[in-house]
Amino acid sequence: MKHIALLTSGGDAPGMNAAIRAVVRTAYFHGIKTTGVLDGYDGLVKNNFMELGPRDVRNIIQRGGTMLRSARSEAFRSAEGRSVAAKNLLDAGIDALICIGGGGTQAGAHQLTQEHHVRLIGIASTIDNDLGGSDRTIGFDSACNTAVEAIDRLRDTASSYGRIFFVEVMGRDTGFIAMHTGIAAGAEYVMVPERRENVDELVQALENRSKEKGGSIVVVAEGDQEGGAFKLSEQVKQRCPQFDIRVSVLGHLQRGGNPTMSDRLLASRLGAAAVEGLIGDRSSCIVGIVKGEIAFTPHVEAIAQHKTIEPDLFRLLCDACCLMM
């Protein structure tokens, strides 16, 4: 193998740059040329390539976003688009491709290998942490830390006024970010799509808490079954008009900013492992960390895996435990 390409696709995640850096430098160490594809799969279809050497990736390990830019490509969704992409790789003399991204990115990568036998490894990267094949995905830790910091700030106002804040966090259809940040920020209630919540119970908890005038934080996952923080807060307001309620949607704030140490380390490990995996003849898989070890999981398996929130975290939120008071 003499020449690999890499791209970042889907939602950007803090740590993607650290992964790019690790791929380029590991490849260089092994005498392999690296080409960066700009704008994700769109760049693959449009032949938007740039050569990358070890000096091109200096000073990026600490930066959020992705130096290769990202996109959610319409062109690549069609079989025709994917044929063009495969041909472009072939014409550029590229032997293998590394795709850094989440579930959508890895599903696209899988289609490319299935249809055109492109040699390919995916790197698990999404703030949502909802992709199989890695216990943690690149960006999740940074996004959670950003959300926790924001909630700590909101807590100051909540406790000064005795207010209730409904804080909506990202996570698409899953509640990983909500659950982890909710516990870490000491939220009074956490709403996640994985569990059908009882609004009566929430109201009861908030009523109890309001007697102490301490204010409350309710962390709501964007995919929550009640329809997000605004809808939920309206339901609560209808039942308890006396509550002083505010809503804060953290949104894309969670995607930006410098990656944490954990994400830089994870991205560096996965970037290097992806290149070494390709050298070792691996393909059609995702590289991740499973139980502390580097693991290569077949794309089909990783995409189909239904990753679940750690059960003990649910226990911390229920009556059996005294953390949420």
Ligand code: F6P
């Ligand atoms: O997958 C990452 C993510 O930030 C999700 O948490 C969120 O639902 C989605 O992307 C937002 O996508 P966009 O940036 O395209 O609005």
